[in-house]
Amino acid sequence: MHVPDGFINAPVSAVTGVVAAGAVAVSLRGARRELDERTAPLAGLVAAFIFAVQMLNFPVAAGTSGHLLGGALAAILVGPFTGVLCVSVVLLMQGILFADGGLTALGVNVTDMAIVTTVVAYAVFRGLVKVLPRTRRSVTVASFVAALLSVPAAAVAFTLIYAVGGTTDVALSKVATAMVGVHVLIGIGEAVITALTVGAVIAVRPDLVYGARGLQQRLKLRVNGELVDTPAAAPAAPVAARSSHRPVWITGLVTSLVLAGFVSFYASASPDGLEKVAKDKGIDTQTKAHASEDSPLAGYGVKDISDARVSGGLAGVIGVGVTIVAGTGVFWAIRRRRTADSSPAAVPEGV
Structure with a gap:
């Protein structure tokens, strides 16, 4: 998209x-609260994984394909x-290096692929995990539904942007119907990829899944006829947590290198x-040449090879x-900024 x-x-x-730009600025501040010893090492990897999987267009209908957007994941x-920052980094790399977008x-x-998909997906996800049983399977199910809905939401967002600033005179109803219709199908692929990936991580390291934190129920023991929580497990040592x-x-x-390469x-x-909707409905007649069309990696290929x-494989690995x-x-x-802000030296005297 x-x-x-x-x-x-x-x-x-x-x-x-x-x-x-405003959303990225807000996300930079919000990410300070999210990035800790568990998420910080993995955030860059998540961006790279999204880049790799976006190269894997899958067929959804005759002559039409789809690819992961990645906001939900x-x-x-x-x-x-x-998450907003992860997808934004991917879009920036794709636009500058590969002339994509x-x-x-x-x-x-x-706005469409990073902000809308992430906000819609996470809102749906949090709503579902509050009403579903507090289990790992529920996290996977909620991931599937959230990803499924995030894609047509992005299609609706594009339609609204086109309604205000489209450069061609095409009936809005035709654009909306075509965009939402095909992206519902693409959303199914997005949901499968997201659920499989979240399920795989949560199966081996549930503590690394931000959306699964605090969802584990303690085991119950029956004592004198009453059910009581088992004692909480002792936290792992910081060094072990960082290395594990x-x-x-x-x-x-x-996995990312194999997929992309x-x-x-x-x-x-x-x-x-x-692309299919634009061609079929004629909203691509004012398309302009990409400023990076002469990039050595334009079109996801290495020039002169x-x-x-x-x-294509080498371009994917480079990406x-x-x-x-x-x-x-x-x-x-x-x-590091979060660590510096929370260090004793950063606290003013007298506080």
């Missing part, structure tokens, strides 16, 4: 840019504020939902590497 340059006029693109794994439309894409996430991190990185070659070549498999470095740098900086 990467919006190219030319779909939305300059004034509305500028407004969405301001909205996106990021919000549930590392928190909603950090217009640069003047970056605000539109961040390493297998998950390594597994996630290797090898599996992506077998992804569907059909246009994604927005003729072998498509090698070119994962760049995204994890950029994301990890951002999130560690936020984490």
Whole structure:
């Protein structure tokens, strides 16, 4: 659903840019509360994983494909504020390096794909976990539903943005019907990927899933005919907690590299939902050339490498590497800022 340059006029693109910048600023502050010794090392990995899986377009209808948006997955794994930043980092890397999503439309894409999906998904997720049984399976089920609804919500958001700033004269009802229809199907794929990923992490390290914190029920013992909670387990030592996430991190990185570097070659070549709707309904007639179309990695291939498999695979590996470095740098900086703000030296005298 990467919006190219030319779909939305300059004034509305500028407004969405301001909205996106404001949301990122708020998320930078909110992420300080979310990023701790568990989430900080994984946030950059989540961004890289989203980048990798977005390369895997899957068929949803005749001549149409879809791909992960990632807002629901990021919000549930590392928190909603950090999730907005994860998807924003991915969109920035894609726009600058791979000419995917217009640069003047970056605000539109961040608003639609990072903010709307994350906010809708996490709101639905939190609502569901409050009413479902407090179990790991409930977290997976809530993840599925949240991801499923986040995609058509993004389609509705794009339709509203197009209604205000679209550069072509196409009936809004046609755009809305086509966008929501195809993105409901894409949402099913998003839901499956999100639920499988959250389920896999929660099966081995539930404490690393932000959305699952505080959901574990204590075991009950019957004492003198009454059910009582078992004593809480002693917390793990800090050093052990910091080192024990390493297998998950390594597994996630290797999986991302394999998906982007090898599996992506077998992804569907059909246009994604927005591209298909734009072509069928004629809202792409004002599309402009991408400012980075001459990038060595434009189109998810490495320039001057003729072998498509090698070119695409190498571009995918580079993309994962760049995204994890950029994301990890951002999130560690936020984490260090939080640590500095909470240190005794940062507290004014007399407080």
